[in-house]
Each structure stands twice: as C-alpha cells, then as structure tokens.
Amino acid sequence: MSTVGRPHGNAKYHLENCRCLPCRVAASAYDNNRRRAIAYGRWQPFVDAEPVRQHVRALGEFGIGWMRLARLAGVSTGGVSKLLYGDPQRGLAPTRRVRPETALKLLAVEPVLDNLSDRTVIDGTGTRRRLQALVYAGWTQSELARRMHADRGNFAKTIVSNLVEVATHKTAVALYDQLWRIDPVEAGIPAHRAEAARQIAVARGWAPIGAWDDDHIDDPQAHPDWTGWCGTARGRAIHYRIKIPVCQPCRSAAAHTAAA
Template sequence: MNAGRPHGNAKYHLEKCRCYQCCYAASEYDRNRRRAIAYGRWQPFIDAEPIRQYVHALGEFGIGWMRLARLSGVPRGSMSRLLYGDPTRGTAPSQRVRAKTALAILAVQPTLDNLGARARIDGTGTRRRLQALVAAGWTQSELARRIGVDSANFSRTITSDLLRAATVRAVNALYDELWRINPVEAGVPSHRAAAARQIATSRGWAPIGAWDDEQLDDPDAFPDWTGFCGTPQGRRAHYRARVPVCPPCSQAANQTAAA
C-alpha cells in the first residue's frame, strides 16, 4: 500500500483512513454516485485502455505488475486479466475496469519508495551524498560497509550515473544519519579521516555544507562552495577557501570582465 497517498476517497477505501478529510471525500463520492444512479448516469465501469497504459508506464520505472498489485491492493488475478486476459478461457485483456480498481492503480506513483530494488535510476543525488560524506572525513570503506556494498565496487557506486533503487534508498538513509556526525568521534581514525578529506579535495567533491537539501538530487544544480557562488565575488572566495572554482563562479567572473 502506498502510505504516501493523499487524503481523500482513495485513502478512505484503500487505507481505511477515517480522518475528517477522507470521510468527507468518501461521503461526497457516495452522494454523487447515488445522484448519478438516480439520473441514469452512473458508470461503475470505465475504459480499461488508459489504465492499462498507465500500468505499462509504471513498468518503465521498474514497477512490474505484480509489485503494482501489491502496492495498490488490487488482486493479482484482476491485474493479470487487465493486461493479458484469461488464457485458460481464451478471453482478451479486459475492455472495462471498475472505477475503484482504476482509482487504486492510478494512486500508485513511481516514487523512490515504490520502485523495485533492482530498478536502475539516476544516481546524481547518491553520488553527491557519498562524496560529501567523504569530504567530511568518512572513509569509503566505512561507507561501503554501512550500506552493504563490497568495497571493491564502491568506487563505481560513488561515481555511477545509474544505480539500483535499493542502493539509492540505503545511501539516502545513511546520509540522513551521518551528515551531522563527526567521523572521528564515531570511531574513524583521525589519520584516515584526514586522508578521506584529502581525496575529496583532490577530486573536487563538494562538502556537505555546499548543498541545500532540495539541490542534492537536481542534476542541473551546482554546489555553493563559498556562499558567494555564481556571483562576481565567487571566484575570489574560492581562492581564499582553496577550493576549485566552480562553473557558476567562472561564468560570473567572465561576464563581469566582459561588461
């Protein structure tokens, strides 16, 4: 079930939420249903094709139909008939589907929490989180141990464009746990923490403070190394901090020089 489903008629029926908003939405739905029946406009079944296309679209995100059945609460038999029909009876895929079933399926979104563990997704935020932790002094071997990745494969994890959803979820949780913790106080030897920070500096990995939370997963975002990044003062601030000049600061300096 999708615990993140918004409050309303779907949450009332599918998650048994009995808050005021859900109860009101369910009451309105039932009232409109009775009115439609009275006027001969009630359609308990709807065209199945758009729902089938949505199921296929979720499959592109790594949410297979069996996983979708579990997340939506729709019986696997109903989902199978929607997609493939009933081979034992020689019937084609469903032409119509109950509105309640459609509502349950459409309520499932391709969020990180819903993706299958092996689904391959963008690794931008994962790279930045791991690199920032290394810049804080966490060793790569310790980070690999904490997320359950073999140390030999960690170098790919910290630089890959695509990663498994399970790895992304594990790194997100690890970052939330460690970003405020001093690695030396947590048991990382001071000389190894210093070596980790040096590796991060040599590779231009941005520290934790350079990222706002909403930017970590944005492929188009740049870290604010100095507090002045993207401004005419940015390049000088980089020199004072002894960190590489970032593209926004280079662009700002060039625009100032050309003015």
C-alpha cells in the first residue's frame, strides 16, 4: 500500500503519529481552539462560528466530510453547509454565529476511529503488530489473508505497512480478537505449515501475542515485552535463556547497569 501525501499538521499528528514540531504545534492549537469553543457554548446565547468552522474543516482532514459530520452530530446538513459556504444563490456569506447547542453537537464529534471513514489512512502500527503476532502463533499468512478477504499480495504489504486504511485496521483487530486464543493446528492448519509460519515470524523478529499488552499494542513508542522483564537488567539474561535476540530496552537496561 502506498503512503499518502498528507501535509504536516493536526491530522498527520493523530493519524500517522508524526511528532515533529509543526505537527505538535498544530495539534495543540486545534485542542486549545476546541476547548475554548466548547467553553463559549456553555453560556452565550449565540457563539462565534469561526472556531466551529475551523473544527469542521479540521475533521475534513481526517476524512470526515461535512455531510457525514452532520449525520454524526445530529444536525441539519443545510446548517453545516451554510457554516462552511454560506448561501451563494442568495448571496449570503458563511454563517457568522451559531446557536450554542449546534456548536456543541459539532464540537463533540472527534476524529476517533469509529467516526473516520473506512478509506481514511492511519498509522499501521497496531495492525502490523496484531497480524505479525498471529503469524508467530502459527497462523499462516495465506489463511489470515483469506479470513480478512484480502488478496495475498496486498496482505503481504499490509503486514509490514506503516500506513493502513481504517477498514483494514478494524478487520485486523476483529481477526486478532477472534484468533489470539485459538490453536491454529486445532483449527485446521497443518502442523508443518504452522511451524513454518512461526519460523518466518522468528526470523523476521516479529513479537508473539504474549509480548503485547492491549493498552500498548497500538502505541508506536511501545516495545514488546518478550520476557516479562524486558527493560530491566534481568531481562537480558532471560533473552539468552529462551534463545530470543536481546531487545533494545534490555540492551539499554544492561548498559545502564554496567555504567552505574
């Protein structure tokens, strides 16, 4: 899957986990604007439409079009259209003020996964880790591709991709939740093919299911806990004992202990 040319800013910060300075500044400005606009809506009879308009446009960068936004917020599409474009046929400029309840409904819609369109491109970390962990467990890539209704060639790209579409991520999460406790051999995968899948995962350094905590598997900054003690001085020795290459957190912890 090819990457997208998304510019640095709020959307790239959230969807691709880019933490460069322009992305951090844009995300902070967006959050501040949204909080301020919500605060205005608590007491004014009418509120300035501009912060709300900026929020609507920002959601558009996440793939949430204004018509979809209107449905999610439970407001009229005509109202959102006038907020953005005015009424060109009548020569009216975009709305300058909106009712607080309308502003709050629109501002309440956030670019969370369930609100994004299926074609929106997001960071692929969680998708990649889940599929790789299933291969480590013995699920063959061809079987995973079949269960995801994906072309085998596309699946080979997805399992190592930095970016994926929302629909692909949701499918991978559902598949992982379904299969992570099931023995692939008992489910019909030939034992020799399951072992071959495991060897591929080991050779490529893919982490097993047990190395990931549900709270961290989607975090690009998180590392797998291979030993139960990764990131501590004890972890490196366990790596050697179970014959798994030493991970970076264990190498760092060992170097820190040696320098102390």
